[in-house]
Amino acid sequence: MAQTRPLWQFKEPAKSYDVVVIGGGLHGLAAAYYLAKDHKIKRVAVLERRYPGFGGSGRNTEVIRANQRAPEILPLYVQSNQLWNSLSAELEWNLMVWMKGLVGLAHSEAGLNAMRMRHETQTRMGIENHLLTPAELKKLVPALDVSDRAAIPVYGGYFNPPGGQVRHDAAVWGLSKGCHRLGVDLCVGVEVTGINVADGRVQGVETNKGSIAAPIVHMAPGGYSSQVARLAGLTLPVVTLPLQAMVTEPIRPFLDQVVVSELYFCYVQQSLKGDLIMGAHLDPWQSFKLYNTFDFSAEQAYFILQLFPDLANLKLMRSWSGLCDMTVDGCPIMGRTEIEGLFIDAGWGYFGFKSSPACGKNMAEYMATGRSPENIKSLGMERFYEGRMVPETYIARS
Amino acid sequence: MGFLIPCPNCGLREVYEFKFGGEVKAQPGPEADLKAWRHYLYFNENLSGVHEEWWYHSAGCGEWFRLKRDTATNEIIED
Secondary structure, three states: OOOOOOOEEEOOOOEEEEEEEEEOOOOHHHHHHHHHHHHHOEEEEEEEEOOOOOOHHHHHHHHHOOOOOOOOOOHHHHHHHHHHHHHHHHHOOOOOOOOOOOOEEOHHHHHHHHHHHHHHHHOOOOOOOOOOOOOOOOOHHOOOOOOOOOOOOOOEEEEOOOEEEHHHHHHHHHHHHHHHHHOOOEOOOOOOEEEEEEHHHHEEEEEOOEEEEEOOOEEEEEEHHHHHHHHHOOOOEEEEEEEEEEEOOOOOOOOOOEEEEEOEEEEEEOOOOOEEEEEEOOOOOOOOOOOOOOHHHHHHHHHHHHOOOOHOOOEEEEEEEEEEEEOOOOOOOOOOOOOOOOEEEEEEOOOOHHHHHHHHHHHHHHHHOOOOOOHOOOOOOHHHOOOOOOOOOOOOOO | OEEEEEEEEEEEEEEEEEEEEEEEEOOOOOOHHHHHHHHHHHOOOOOOOEEEEEEEEEOOOOOEEEEEOOOOEEEEOOO
């Protein structure tokens, strides 16, 4: 039967709310959703200046995984994986979660040693991971070239089952639907132009649609985090760098895992419709411009052909870019700020997509109860002043 | 599209020849406390607009120099 009820409706913002969320990406939508669902806070608005999912939520390479390095943050990614797997049923909206697993490739003894270290951490934390020889890799991924033909041959690798792909647009739509059902106001075309603070407490926000009063304001602005934080007079420990990705024409299914080369810094996976999603290259200079370069496509194509020579002559369909607000330690900034009632969830670099449901859940709990949940307690901004970095590393760094 | 960087020695060259050195910041003095140093090291204005920054011509002459660039458009601003 045809759907007659709209899945969501955008609203004009009211004059006041219990919580105002700045940013209608996955992090903001998830925070609003869990505020309403877990904590029964109904007067919540999500303010988005463009459209839901304009930023990183729709510009990533759709990979989810929980095989990062730092034990401080791994439980958050594990929680996120669990939420991704339950959200489709909960939202009654198919997020097309495909737990196909990740295959990581090392091309040297040093690269393999880094994998061994992460393997030990993951095993200790109950995350399934297997270290593989080139012969075992070949068995798992038949199209992979493990011969000596490549400029830098495959030396070893891992198979990490609890990871895969989620359809990113479906996630934005599903959470929009969930928010709408629970009575959250989704306000698009609303640009926050100021954050009102008095006596060290947040009072609300100024927007192009007028003032909105709120005792709690949550900043979830993705790559634009520094711009939003500056409205409250805060400087963040981030730089915003542009990331590029691309997709080929669809071909018959041949690749059942996400393949990552940690030396070549490239990801490749085959989507359900058959195209190969490839990325990700980070231009290491600050830029808020979304652009793609020929150098990126040529470099990625070269890397992918080193791994999968049979893909030669495949056509590229599209490329795109997104903004990554990067911290120096590779971990996000989550929690309170020095202004009471003002919360932040930023600095995600390019780990923002995979972590989004758990971020929303934990930030919602923090805002509703005033106590930091266990999974994000190491991630406050104060760690940069206390010299207490979380030793995460970016894998695909250019 | 990438963009071109004007090296003081080599002229306009492809941006991938250079290494980015970050925003130009005021370095704290010797009397500054640890917090000021950490702020200097880890925090950035991260402007979407014109700011001054360092570049290093790593695949060229090896010169470090300053430049004004609009990070919203990647346009180089000549003084």
